[in-house]
Amino acid sequence: MKKLFLTLAALAVAPAAFAQVEIGLKVSPSISYLRTSSTSATSFQSESSKFSFGGGIFMDYFFGENYAFNTGLFLTGKGGTISYLDRNPLSMSQLPGTRVEQKIAIQYLELPLTLKLFTNEVAPATRIYFQVGGSLAVPVQSRINGEKYYTDPYDNNNQTSASSHVLPVDANLIGAVGAEYQLGKSTKFLAGLSYHHGLVDFDRYFERTRNFSDVSIKNSVFSLDLGLKF
Template sequence: MRKILVLLVMIVLSFQYASAQSKLGLKFSPAISSNRVSLIDSLYDVEPYNNTFKFSIGLIYDHELTETYFLSTGLVFVPKYVGFQVSEEQDQPSANYTKNNIEEYRLNYLQVPISLKLFTNEIQPDTRIYFQVGMAPEIKVFSEPLEEDYDLIEEFRTIDATILFGGGAEYRAGINTTLFAGFTYQRGLANVIKTETFGFQEELFLRSTLVSLDIGIKF
């Protein structure tokens, strides 16, 4: 894994020196992490449980295609949260649910976002608005349950992917320095579960959702 990280950093740095109009920077993103649940089962009901505050950090690289279009990529460490509760379906309107089974897990990913940034003209001196759209392949590097007795999910998938939409503003603070801030919405496409042990009638689908405030600097 260390060799892969070194290789990716070297590739990004080589792109940086290849074009004077390209920018390499750092991004810090406090975020709210949650998940979406999909299950068709006549015996059990599964609902998302809770959401948590996470913090991602990473390198970003913006490569100029035209004056207002940039190809954006990078390498970002993204922690995520998975939480859900399982309860028995009601057999009759007056019946009561059995005690809920709640499970929570912690996952960490390395993300390589690939997106297009669209910039406006300057709305005031040295300040531009941008809009961003793209995808973000992810590799899971760590996962664990928050409690030792959580055992419904036996294994998570190694690969995930999200679509991302965002927007924000950039301010040119100097000849080689740009500050930016914005929001990003990331919606997971793949089921993060590889193996579960509960034995539902149909496959249980859990997909991630991440909403972040992005703050950073580019050089």
């Protein structure tokens, strides 16, 4: 019994022996695009991507020599250009609608909750890491076609805030790979690539205001992650 107790105590103390917090800053130039789906009547399509520049502060909490919980707070740019078939809601015509493009730009405040797995040194002072998990985000600024307000194309007196077109929460799956290089006793440089797969249909305009059916618009982002740990 005594040996069992000592074994359990050792297992409980082991993570604390590795517990270490590393804090850093990261910048992330990124390419984002919008994944769309809809019925053939409106035929939503993704047309082009959007370049953004984000960044913020992050923390790696090591609970083992090669394992860390990662979180932080980031400003992240998302969006892209979509197109769809539009028809005057006052018209009784059954002719196909006109294809219209709309450029959507959203800036999010994002909280990642991920696990980072590190290899042993693959070169002097260099380790590879793999990162998996998710994130929660809230939009802090939105623009439609470069403007904070969107004018109804069929009613110039009807303006809506671009932020009202976007659901006030987003969730993402995150996958990343990169490398860390030890620059000094407590300073590390990191570089990696990450993909953020949006899980939430953020549209609050086409179905609610235009009465389109079964429209889904979701975010996708590819980022180059560059950072320093202190």
